Amino acid sequence: xxxxxxxxxxxxxxxxxxxxxxxxxxxxxxxxxxxxxxxxxxxxxxxxxxxxxxxxxxxxxxxxxxxxxxxxxxxxxxxxxxxxxxxxxxxxxxxxxxxxxxxxxxxxxxxxxxxxxxxxxxxxxxxxxxxxxxxxxxxxxxxxxxxxxxxxxxxxx
Numbered sequence: 001x002x003x004x005x006x007x008x009x010x011x012x013x014x015x016x017x018x019x020x021x022x023x024x025x026x027x028x029x030x031x032x033x034x035x036x037x038x039x040x041x042x043x044x045x046x047x048x049x050x051x052x053x054x055x056x057x058x059x060x061x062x063x064x065x066x067x068x069x070x071x072x073x074x075x076x077x078x079x080x081x082x083x084x085x086x087x088x089x090x091x092x093x094x095x096x097x098x099x100x101x102x103x104x105x106x107x108x109x110x111x112x113x114x115x116x117x118x119x120x121x122x123x124x125x126x127x128x129x130x131x132x133x134x135x136x137x138x139x140x141x142x143x144x145x146x147x148x149x150x151x152x153x154x155x156x157x
Contacts, residue, residue, distance in 0.1 A: 004044070004053060007037030008060070015064040019072065019081075034060065096124050096141075096149045105139040105151050117151060126151050 014030030034057040042050030072078035100119050109115035111128035117139060118124075125148040126139075133139060139151040 001044075004037045004041050007033045007040065008053075008057070011037065011057070012060055012064070015061070016067075018064075019068055031061070095147055096144055098144065100124070100141050100149060101143060103141050105141055105149070107133050107135050107137045107139060107151075110135050111137075111139075111151070114148070117149065119149070124149050128152070 011030040011033030014026045014033060018024070018027035018030065038050060038054040038057050041053035073082065096119075103119050105117040105119045105124075105126065107115060107126075108118050108123060111117070111126060111133040113128045113131050115126060115128070115133075116123055117126040119141065127145055127148055127150050128139070129142060129150055129152045133151070133153055137153060139153055141149050142152045143150040
C-alpha cells in the first residue's frame with residue numbers, strides 16, 4: 001500500500017510541477033506514475049481496489065487539469081506567470097507596392113546584384129538589373145519581384 005500511495009503522491013506532484021516546467025516531461029512521468037500506482041493496486045489487492053485506485057487517478061488528473069487550465073489562469077499567481085505584453089515592430093523590410101515603380105532610389109548597400117535601397121525614406125530589399133551598383137548610387141525602380149524592387153542605373157527623367 002505504501003508503494004501505491006507513494007506513486008500517487010509522486011504523480012500528483014509531477015503533474016503540479018508541470019505548471020512551472022516546460023516541455024511536458026514532468027506531466028508524462030506523473031501520468032505514468034499514476035498509471036503504475038493503479039496497476040500495482042490491481043496486482044496487489046485485486047480488481048475492486050484496482051478500480052478504486054484507477055478512479056482516484058482519473059479524479060486527480062481531472063483536478064490537476066482543471067487547476068492548470070481553468071483556475072490558475074484566472075488567479076493572481078497565474079496572471080503573473082503569463083506574459084501579457086507584445087512587441088510592436090517588424091523584423092523584415094516592408095514589401096514594395098506598385099506605387100514605387102518609376103521612383104528614385106538610393107543604394108544603402110552595394111548591390112551585387114542584391115542589397116538594400118531607400119525609396120521615399122523607407123528601406124527596401126532590391127535587385128540591380130545592371131548587375132552592380134555602388135553604395136550611394138542614384139537608381140530608378142523599374143519593376144517589382146516577389147518581395148523586392150528591381151532597380152537599374154538608368155538616368156532619371
